[in-house]
Amino acid sequence: MKRNRKVKILATLGPASSEEAMIQKLHEAGADLFRINMSHASHDMMRTLIQRIRSVEARCGRPIGILADLQGPKLRVGKFAATKVELKPGQTFTLDNNDAPGDSTRVFLPHPEILESVKAGDRLLIDDGKLALRADKCDGKSIVTTVIAGTSISDRKGVSLPDTLLVAGVLTDKDRADLDAVLATDDVDWVALSFVQRPEDLIEVRKIVRGRVGLMAKIEKPQAIEHIEEIIELSDALMVARGDLGVEMPLEAVPGIQKQLIRACRRSGKPVVVATQMLESMISAPVPTRAEVSDVATAVFEGADAVMLSAESASGDYPVEAVSMMASIARTIEREPHYPGVIYAQRPQPEATSADAISLAARQIAETLKLAAIVCYTSSGTTGLRASRERPQVPILALSPSVQTARRLSVVWGMHCVVTHDATDLDDMVNRACRIVADEDFGKPGDRVIISAGVPLGTPGATNMLRIAYIGSDGQSGI
Template sequence: MRNERNIKIVATLGPASSDYNMIRALYEAGADVFRLNMSHGTHEEQAERHAIIRKVEADVGTPIGILGDLQGPKLRCGVFANDAGEELENGQTFRFDLDDAPGDSRRVQLPHPEIFAALEPETRLLVNDGKIRARVKTCGKDFAECVIEAGGTISNRKGVNVPDVVLPLKALTEKDRKDLEFVCELGVDWLAMSFVQRPEDVEEGRALAKGRAAVLAKIEKPAAVAAYDAILAASDGIMVARGDLGVELPVEQLPPIQKRLIRGARGAAKPVIVATQMLESMIESPMPTRAEVSDVATAIYEGADAIMLSAESAAGDYPVEAVTTMSNVALQVENDPTYLNVIEASRKVERTTVADGIVAAAREIAEATEIKAICCFTQSGATATLVARERPHVPIIALTPLVTTARRLCLTWGTRCCVTGEVDRFKMAVVSAAKATREIGLGTEADQIVVTAGVPFNTTGTTNILRVAPCDERLIFSADPD
């Protein structure tokens, strides 16, 4: 039996989690959304995983979200004559260039002319996840002469990060374009874009997706942090991707940046995922470290919509245990009185529309009385995300005639999704909401709910009505011709 919590869990699928039994077990342990990482695996393997998720969804009778995560451009150095690599010493000079000859202790190819076009003296180059740090002294259109500030072993095709400049690279490579079309045709609900530096990157992905998937921007570059407000406005959601971000920025800057990104996304009523190394030790251990548990808890206290497992569920030895641990931590935090105080203190939203006022009133009514749930009818999902932005103390039930909307809302905080038939009267909506509340087990006929919707129905962006209704609404009104 799944434990229902407000924060959602995203589990990455991979070699350790590719068959029906394991994916079903991950769902039952608490996974709400499954991530298909396009950096690994063939299209055939990802299509098989997608089909299994949809089979699990059909068997459990609950919408399940799927996130397709694009690889983005990968910047890597060339190869060395010595396959074991070379040892770079602090203070020595080292050259990166476009020459495809094998590297040695003095130079190596960097097959990305776009990098050289953007470099300036004093720019940093970080190699192998920042383990080697070099600073540019002189540079041209095809080379960069550097001084090694932190040495180490450099070997074949190690990753290179350039944190100090905006690179003239698009977020979508040719591989990404093919992968994007593939996953959109497959039917993913969310599309995560890597290497986003500017809002135009997100807009390019949105144009190619053509509405088939919601677009989520991964914030993993300093340039993306600097342009965050514009990127957020162009996106349907955000991922705080702390891997590359932690390489390119001083690690002590990550906590305040994470808080700011979460706060911004929540204010915009857009789901935000916190990702990378959340339970890293559980790749090989059945138990997490205390620091990892605290890291997961911190993201929950900050009000994130979702927390994500990467290698822990994709390639680790304990994928189900990792999801279970994450769920248990979430339940413990969300039952802590301090959590409610923190969430309430962070509820600073600029309300400018009728919909903003309706959802704020729904939360206040629910928290002031014995209301069991806030039920919202939504076509696009916007009403549900506005309710979730309020972080109410009661469950949110999103009712929609569109299965695509229900699946996308699996990423939204506190939201339980139900696919219903079309309704054309508010009274029908109330009857459906009461029925859903009873069937989910959140209320009995003696309880009350708050129902929000937009009239006219089936029109996006018209949230304008609210009613407190009994859960036995079917007995009172279902036969009423009005």
């Protein structure tokens, strides 16, 4: 199944899209990988969804990635005697460790880590920022605040802490149980870690996963922005999670942060996903707003690896239409006359390594000679990532003996992954590459391709060779 676009589409599964027939429709419409939201999926449902995705994969003959998104710490206030109370700006309101029902002066906060971490002057945002409080006095057992903005608070509303670094780790007990269940399946390709604040959060999870899945850090906290270079280095990919990020930071700052994160990931050669409310109106409407189309287009112009659908595909009325629309926007933008220039202007300088030099040369040769495709043999995925980092104008085919590698690369910009045996010698390597390019409809007899690989063949991380070949009339190499 050939995609006529470079950016990938990540679709969330849910009540509207959990059946196998619907998953296949979403894949055929353009979804390259699927997200299972562990905030809502039980372990049994997760295993069922994985089985259905793999059945679709077997029928379609294309590697499909699976992302399990951990819930992370959900911070909420307790309950009120009257369910909801009215507040006034300027009044005092206390959050404490007393589990009695709340009133207009106080409420239970069942999170000792917040009580221990908040300092005087820190902001507490309730219910996605509808109520803003400023901490005045903190003693580890209660937080006395002043109401800055907002007029009401009700049962179990969420708490955001834009100014506070929590002392507790990022994994909750639920996350640990979910992560164990994900790893036990041995069939999930990516795990997304919610509410990352510091590099130590990733180090803890890395020790648990031990390379069995790719680790995607969700950037939705101001503290993560302060440590972004270290977080990118320790993660395998990033997600710009604009929902919570837009609560904890000024909304007008989010577009600039999105650009910053995309460019930082491109410099590092790490995939980056842009998420949240991209086609929000399509939850209940068959077409998006003009502003939403522009939002998706901006992410494509910036060179994001993937764009994500959340409720649009999980619980909306038009999941297939949402995927089709996102794919159509991406294809159209990538054909814009200005698109290559924008992508080129953002291209990072190659690192001083042989692998980067080879990837740079492959792109330059392919574009100069107008070759049909860049073909890279990759066991671990590193060669594919470096080829994608260059953002070439020609298609990239990643050939790998590992289905796990091919699935993981499904989130990477421009990657068309094919699972194939390792080449036995140089002639087999060239012939196999030409044949696959022709079979996958990226080239025809007489077209030329450029092939990158490592010699000795099958050596991970040893990309050190380029070869130009043309496709013969029998689909084999003509050289």
